[in-house]
Amino acid sequence: MAENQNTAPAQEENGPQFAIQRIYLKDASLEMPHAPQIFLLQDAPEISIQVDVEQTKLADAEDLFEVVVRGTVTAKSKANGQEQTVFLVECKQAGIFFIHNIPQEHLPMILGITCPAAIYPYLRSNVSDLLTRAGMPPVYMGEIDFQAMFAQRVQQEAMQAQAAQAAEANTVNGTGTAQ
Numbered sequence: 001m002a003e004n005q006n007t008a009p010a011q012e013e014n015g016p017q018f019a020i021q022r023i024y025l026k027d028a029s030l031e032m033p034h035a036p037q038i039f040l041l042q043d044a045p046e047i048s049i050q051v052d053v054e055q056t057k058l059a060d061a062e063d064l065f066e067v068v069v070r071g072t073v074t075a076k077s078k079a080n081g082q083e084q085t086v087f088l089v090e091c092k093q094a095g096i097f098f099i100h101n102i103p104q105e106h107l108p109m110i111l112g113i114t115c116p117a118a119i120y121p122y123l124r125s126n127v128s129d130l131l132t133r134a135g136m137p138p139v140y141m142g143e144i145d146f147q148a149m150f151a152q153r154v155q156q157e158a159m160q161a162q163a164a165q166a167a168e169a170n171t172v173n174g175t176g177t178a179q
Contacts, residue, residue: 014101018110021096023122026068030130031088037079038086039135045075045086049141051120053149055111063100067115069093071123073131073139089130089139093123112150120144 032038050072058064071093075086097115099107128138 016102017100019098020118021098023095023119025126026094027092028130029090030134034084041077041079043077045077047139048074051144053116063098065097065099065111067095067111069116069119069123071127073127087136089127091123091126093119095119113146116146
């Protein structure tokens with residue numbers, strides 16, 4: 001009888017690895033400051049949706065990262081000529097990701113594109129569920145192009161770095177003006 005020798009795990013340990021360890025709801029908040037009067041409004045509210053992504057390396061574990069996608073949905077309506085907040089929902093959907101042997105230059109893209117794309121469907125579901133349970137109609141949070149969002153963030157950071165360098169150069173050269 002021949003022994004089963006498996007050399008694949010040694011090769012896999014040296015190759016790039018990506019795994020979702022856990023996806024969880026980190027925080028959820030719902031405010032309806034003008035309830036129950038808001039349920040009597042006839043006009044459809046104006047909806048505003050904002051999404052942001054944060055990532056951190058978990059200090060107590062090598063190759064583990066937490067990525068948080070925060071969604072804020074605000075609904076405002078006019079009542080008696082004044083704008084009122086119908087509701088404000090903020091949810092933070094998070095995930096813990098194992099990322100090993102990924103080239104350092106690719107890590108920001110994985111944390112800023114791949115991980116949020118995995119988390120976002122859970123965020124959408126939780127926001128919709130929270131609003132439905134509060135007696136409000138669900139809000140559909142559309143698809144997000146996390147790649148475009150990441151590219152925009154990188155561009156903004158580059159412009160801020162250039163502005164900071166220019167300001168520092170002006171100060172060092174004495175061309176800065178005091179008011």
